[in-house]
Amino acid sequence: MGTVSTSTLSLAVVGAGPVGLTLALHAARALPHARVTVFDARPLAQDVSGDPRTLALSLGSVQLLQRVNAWQPERAQRILEVHVSQQPPSLPAVLGRLLGEPEVRIRAIDEAVPMLGAVLSYGAIVAPLQAAWVAAGEREPQRLATRFGTPVTALKPLASGVEVDAGIAERFDLAVVAEGGVFSEQARKSLSRDYRQTAWVGTVTLADAKPGVAYERFTRHGPVALLPLNDGRAGLVWCVDSDDDPVAELDDAQRLTVLNTMFHAEVGRIVDVSPLKHFPLGLNAERTLTEGRTVRIGNAAQTLHPVAGQGLNLGLRDAFELVRALSHSPDVDAMLRRLEWKRGPDRWAMIAATDFLARSFTWHLPGAGAARGLGMAAVQVMKPVKSALARQMMFGSR
Template sequence: MNPHKSFRIAVVGAGPVGLAFALQAARALPGCELQLFDARALDGQRSADARVLALNLGSVQQLQRLGAWEPARAEPILEVSVSQVAPGRTDLRLRAAELGQPLLGAVLPYGDVLQPLEQAWLGLSSPRLASRGGQKVTELKTLADGRIELDAGVAEAFDLVVLAEGGLFTEQAPRPWRRDYGQTAWIGTLRLATSWPRGLAVERFTRQGPLAVLPLPDDAAGRRASLVWCTAADEAPQQLSEARLRALLPACAQAVQGIEGALKPFPLGLNAQPRLVQGRLLRIGNAAQALHPVAGQGLNLGLRDAHQLVSCLRDGGSLDAALARFERQRQPDRLALLGTTDGLARVFTGEGAALGLAREAGLRLLQALPPLRGALARQLMFGWR
C-alpha cells in the first residue's frame, strides 16, 4: 500500500483517542479519505465532562506534536509517592529530576484534553476530511470484498473502520477478558493548603483499594487536586469522610483542607479484547480495553494505539499487511499494561498479614534498586518500547 493511495477510513468516536488518530492520519496519509463520526455535535466547544485525566510524558509529547497541548491548563507531575497503609511502610518515590526529564506527566480535566484536539481537527480544511457529528453509528457489516459497511442513517462502505468509542466499564458489552473488581472509584476534588508540594502525586494502597491524589492547576480559590478513592463496591458514600481520608494520608493530612462537593461513583473492572483487529474492523483505546485506574494508564495506552496505527498505515504494504503489523507491534505494550494494572488492582487490595508483607517487600525492592525503579518509571511514562 502506497501511503498516498486513496482509501476510505471511518473513525467512530471523537474522544481524545479517536481525534488523535484522525489528526495524525490526516497529516501522514495525504491520499486517504477520513470521516469522523460521533453521536455528539463536533463544534470545538469545551466539554462539561467532570472527569480528570492523568497523562504520562509520552502522551504530553504526542499532543504537543499534534498542536493540541495547552500547558496552562495542566498541572505537571514532578514526583510520585507510592505506599501502602501499614506500620513502617515504605514510601517509594519516582522523581522526574532523577530520570533527567522535565516532568513525569500532567493532570488536567477531560474537557481541556478534548477541546484542543477537536479544534485542531476542525481547523483542517480538505475535501477528503469530513466531520460527521450528531450521527450515531447503529450497524457495522463486513462485505464480501472485505470492506466494512457502516450505517449512521445512511449505509456507506469503508476500507477500514476504526472504533474508538468505548464508554465506561458498566456500559460496555462483555469482552473475552473481563473481571469485575467489586470496587467503586469515587471521583472528586480536594482543596489543598500551600504546604502540599507542588507537582506531587500520591498513590496509597489501602485494604479496600487504591487511593490517588493528583495535582490540578490552581483556580480562583487556590490549590486543588483530583481525588480518586477506590473502595469496596458495597461501601456507603457517607463512610468516605474527610477524617477518614486524612487518616489514610498521614504524611499529608495537614495539607488536605477538605473535599469539595459530592464524590461521583464509577464501578471498576477489566474488559478487554484479546485482538485489536478483526478483518478491516479495528479497535483502539477504550473500545479495545477498559482498565482499572490504579496506574492512570488507560488513555495513555489508547494514544499509543492511535500513534502506532498511523505509523503502520504509513509504512507501506497492503492494508491487510499493515493491520497485521499493527496487531503484532501493539501486543507487547498492551499485554504488559493489562497485566500490570490487573495485578496491582488485585495484589495491592485485600486483608491479611502475609499479603501486606508481600506488598511491602515489593515496594522496598523497587526503592532499593534504582535501575529497577527507573525502568518502572520509564514504562509508566512511555509504555513498552
C-alpha cells in the first residue's frame, strides 16, 4: 500500500549540505506531524561556517532560504546584473562592425525584482541552515532527529518503505539522498560524460569593482566567470581544457596577467588573484529521481557543469517540489510518480542547456564561435526572450 498519513510519515534525509538541510527544514514546517531524521557523516560539532567556496543562488533559492528562516542577508552580495560576453573574434568582420561585441545584460531593475540572486560562501549557507535545524530539533525532539557523525552505509528497499543503515538499521517510509559530492568522486550514474575540462576557482580583487554585477566571458578555452563579493572582491570560476590546460603551469602573477587580457573592458583591472584550486568537470545524472521509496535530489541526482551556475538552485527546487508533493498527497507511491513527471521539464532543460554549452567549447567547427555570438546578440535585442531567460535563471521551469 502506498498510502501514508502525514501524521505518521517517517522521512530520512541523507546528507546535511544546503539541499538536504533545506529539505529537512521545509518538511518540518510543511508536514507538522511527520517524523524527519537527518543523517550525515560529519560530526555535528564540526564548524562549517568558515568554508570559503563561493556559490551563486538564484532569487528563487533566496526566497526558499527565507521561508525556512535560514537567510542571512548581511553575509551575501546581491546580484543586480549579469553581463555575458564573448572574447573576440566573436563575429565576422562585417557583422562585428554593425553589432559590436556581442553581449547579454540581464538586470534586476528590468525584471522588477529586488535582485536576480545572491553570492555567498558555502559556510554562510550551511551554518545558518544547520543552526536552524538543530534549534528545530530541540523544540520538537520527539519528531525531528539528527544522526551526525555516522555515515549511511546502505539503503535497503522494503515492501512499503526503506531501511537506512547508519550503524543501526532504521525503517522509514521514504529516504531522500541529498549528498552528492563532486564529479571526480562520484560513482558513474546512468547518464555520464567527462568533459575533459578543469575548473580553477578562487577569488580576485578588482581595482574598480561594480557592486552587484556578475560577469561571464566565453573564451576559446571555455567560460570564465566573476561572481561579486564584498570589499571589491569577486569569486573566480575559470574553466579550461584539461588536455591543454593554460593555467596549470602559471604562477599567481602570470595568472593575473592572463586574466587581465580575458574579460570585457567593463570589468576593469584585476589587481590580485588568490591561490587557485582546481577540479574536473563532467555531467553525471540519474535518468529518474526515484527508485522504490528512495529519492535522489541535488548533486545526488544531477551533477552539472558550472557554466550556468545553476546546480545548487536546481537541487533546492528539487527539495521544494518534493515537500510540496508530500503535503498534497497521502499516497507516497503515487506522489513519487507525479514528482518524476513534475520535475522532468526543469531537470532536463537545465541538463540539456549546460551539457550543450559545455560541449560547445570542445567543438572545433568553423563558425561555432560566430554562431554563439550571433545568438547572444539576438537575445540582447529580443526583450521578451531575454526576460524569459532571466525568469528561467531566477525560478527554473514552472
